[in-house]
Amino acid sequence: MSDDPRTRTGGGAPAKTADRSGWPLWEVFVRPRRGLAHHHVGSLHAPDAELALRNARDLYTRRQEGVSIWVVPAAAITASSPDEKDAFFAPAADKVYRHPTFYEVPEGAAHL
Amino acid sequence: MKTTVDHLLALGDDALIAAQRLGEWVAAAPELEEDVALANIALDQLGAARLLLTYAGELEGAGRDEDALAYLRDDREFRNCLLVELPNGDFAVTMAKLLFLAAYQLTLYTALSGCADERLAAIASKARKEVAYHLDHARLWTVRLGDGTAESHRRMQAAVDEIWPYTHELFLPDPTAPVDPAGLRAEFLAIVEPVLAEATLERPADDWAPEGGRRGLHTEHLSYLLAEMQVLHRAHPGARW
Secondary structure, X not given: OOOOOOOOOOOOOOOOXXXXXXXXXXXXXXXXXXXXXXXXXXXXXXXXXXXXXXXXXXXXXXXXXXXXXXXXXXXXXXXXXXXXXHHHHOOOOOOHHHOOOOXXXXXXXXXX | OOXXXXXXXXXXXXXXXXXXXXXXXXXXXXXXXXXXXXXXXXHHHHHHHHXXXXXXXXXXXXXXXHHHHHHOOOHHHOOOOHHHHOOOOOHXXXXXXXXXXXXXXXXXXXXXXXXXXXXXXXXXXXXXXHHHHHHHHHHHHHHHHHOOOHHHHHHHHHHHHHHHHHHHHHHOOOOOOOOOHHHHHHHHHHHHHHHHHHOOOOOOOOOOOOOOHHHOOOOOHHHHHHHHHHHHHHHOOOOOO
């Protein structure tokens, strides 16, 4: 046994943040049982991915069967900057050639 | 084998007293998320206790419902194992207790979910899913603490050493039960030994094996626990809540 705390494998614990607990922040995405996509539902602190997943299950899904949960270390997420919003999200509504409106949707193509 | 009232009380009381102890952690856990997890586990145990005690009351046929059984029996009438009534101690002791209780409940409920008593089988298969999660939670923490720092390792080993003797009572023979717990210890060991090994902990030797809980002979801890749990019900007998 050594004195230094060892981070356990099993989810690649991110570097410690200097928050109140020493437990890093995780963002939680949940796909409801009949849902098509994962939605961001909130965040939590956990020492590693394994426990983040279990904590997310307790906090955000109430253990419904058949939901899918993603947890991501908050540090791994890069967000667009609010200052660049105009340049980033300028609508291209005037450029019709950028919109795929000239195609027939084939039969059986779901979720478009 | 027919289900007996005593057997249902043993299962129900295990869950009830475990829930009471876990409830003491609320707002005192090391982390907010762990607070939620322990409360969740306590709620699951309480849910199982309600189903089992309700069934016990009906089988007894003396008009006692779940509340009468929980609040109006004294310690000599409780059938829970000694393990669940032991104090919480530090976080490692709580996790050692939860690991052994959940491993025992998982093997027992799994066996019971196939028993001839349909009502007991249904309760067992519902509770089985929940205790699988409790076991998983305790396993993660046992490994984390055991294989964590020198201090957490020391505490986790001390906790396992302290609680281990009380696991023997869980597997005392009960030939009248639908599933005799005596046959389940090997399965229990198959669950907990690999966890202890992964957590770099020594498996304690089997020597001292305190028992008595199943016969209503408890440690000195239970009557204090019951005094707190039952105080309001005893102060206002017959009240509706």
